[in-house]
Amino acid sequence: MAYIEIKNAGKTFVQGGKEFTALEEVNLTINKGEFICLLGPSGCGKSTLLNAMAGFAPVNYGSIQIAGEEVSDPSVKHVTIFQNYGLLPWRTVQKNVEFGLEAKRLSKAERKETAEKYIELVGLSEFSRSYPRQLSGGMQQRVAIARALAVDPEIVFMDEPFGALDAITRMKLQDDILELCRREEKTIIFVTHDIEEAVYLADRVVVMTPNPGKVKSVVEVPLHHYRDRTSGDFLYVRDKIFELFNLKADTYIEYNI
Template sequence: MEAVLVQNVSKSFWAKGQSRQILANVSFQVKKGEIVSILGESGCGKSTLLNIMSGFDKPDRGTVLVDGAVVKRPGRSCVMLFQHYGLLPWRSVLKNVELGLEELPIPPKERKERASEYLKLVGLKDKAELFPHQLSGGMQQRVAIARALALQPELILMDEPFAALDTFNRYHLQNELLRIQSREKTTIILVTHDIDEAVYLSDRVLIMSANPGQFHKEIGIRTSRPRDRGHDDFQHYRKLILDEFSLRSPAPAVEFSI
């Protein structure tokens, strides 16, 4: 069943007195429980597309449906995660996770229990009373993930959520995300510039070209998880994507002696 359906979405912005088309007739669909990555060069419209899907921006033309309902404004069925964690520094870790639940008709005790459950899921239940500045960057992102999951959304949109982390924290959080997603079955759409991350996490990778932004290639990752970054299969998919961007290093020149 489709969790997300994007139909003929176009978007333009005015810049320096003229209209610039960012997206042109973008269409795709995502099944429930899928992880789909969007790859493309800077400026091709990836983040604009996420903003439209989340309801923070409106398309000039086209529609976005999440769980069968047209997206007109931000809602709890779709949550956006950014690389900047957005935690409130004056609230404890637990209170940050509770934040999105406070407007729901949930008794305080149940709200606290649900927040604690998702902190446990991301491995931070023992940090509940700490404040964001007392956590590492990786831990802060896990708090942001717990806060998103506590809303029990149909869809999580991620805009380069691990880009600010070092390699080891990024790998750890990628594994955590897969572990959590396998339990929660949440649909995830991820914007990333990291080809290895896209191959490691995704069921499908959508490659976007620019001027205007359009999808020109879909690559299904047909290997089971967990994936080995050093395996030939992983390198095969990595090469397919590199070829789309013409990023592979040229073959070394061969010198001949005469």
Template sequence: MSRPVKILLQGVEKRYPASGGEEMTALQRLDLEIGVGEFVCLVGPSGCGKTTLINLMAGFEQPSAGTITIDGRPVTGPDPDHIMIFQDYGLYPWRTVLGNVLFALESRGIGKKEAQERAAGYLDMVGLSSFLRSFPHQLSGGMKQRVAIARALAVEPSVLFMDEPFAALDAFTRLRLQDEVLRLWGEKRPTMVFVTHDLDEAIYLGGRVILMAPDPGRVRKILSVHLPRPCDRTSDEFAAYRRELFEEFHLVHREAAGEAAYSI
């Protein structure tokens, strides 16, 4: 890898108790390097361990074997410098849009004046400067997710984890927020790890797409995407990456289900 390593996983396994006193292996012998400022997308069928993997990297769970380090330090729990954005937004309904972002800043010990300026600035970056006094119930799903993104970026984390943040949104809003996230990533360059079921979304966003396979969860293929970001989704180059990833994805499904592969 040409850039310095930010996140390093070595021999990572995760096992959970199963019936009969046995264990279920969710992830098996996983090795992975993610560079400083890199945008990586995790894809794969349900049950392949995508969410387990991102939870391990974020410190919400601990591996059963192997090591995970960020900046050379073992991940032993959640870190205020490593922020997770979930699908359900996680906003406080009793706080305004501004109040939600301010809470994240004030909880870091940032002074009131600086917190106000920073919160307003990041909400302006995501196009919500006209909704500072609104409450979450007054916002659309896409606007709520933009508040969550502004809140995460406002604390200026070095790593941003996103677990299917756009899954519940309509197609138009999803496309818009993909561009929004790419723009913000381009300005601030945190290291991004983004989980999605959408292969097109992964190719559009990620500099690398990591395809996982199930039973047990493992890395099947790492696809390096050499496209400008944002890129033209209708281009021949995009279609070539899409076909390569879809063909490998179908092989994963065939092996998991015992079915014959089909053409696309």
């Protein structure tokens, strides 16, 4: 049985008195340890699907199961990283990373030690006593990543976590997240609207299209773990995925690169 199993999942919202279909008949299975990118233009339902998987706003049709259980609420075994970092401004870096650990049965010393380890992993040891407002956006996002990974989650949900960052910081953080996730063997569900980011990060890319939000294709990225954005193979895969968005058929397309 797959680790995450999404069957005929659908979600509607009421907008201006009318029913609006944000997600229609999504079918997807995800294995433990996979890095999955949900890719598509604004409004195609990426966040809706992610929030449903993370248990914040369950679907109203079909089902989403994780490890054999229907998702209905957020689980302490999973964490979510949002675009706006979600740090507590009145806490230092160290105390922000300790925050998630407060729900765990750890001694104060264990909490401190675990937080220090993850702050070091994201390269911010020097800033552990700083407050979020004293850090750049990229550094704040690193704190959010440290805080998320410190609780040793089984799944990390990320909703456009690098969307607000400049291109160079973004590339650095993409490498950091790949490195950390390989080391710790996490299952990652990562939302992006950037094709290159998806091809750089994912084992499989879930290509979504809007009106109504649907999965158009699931593409396995046939590249080595360590990817080179300038290589011919990389650009080939990127172009193939780009082509998918221009194909007219509104049904699921089998697509092997």
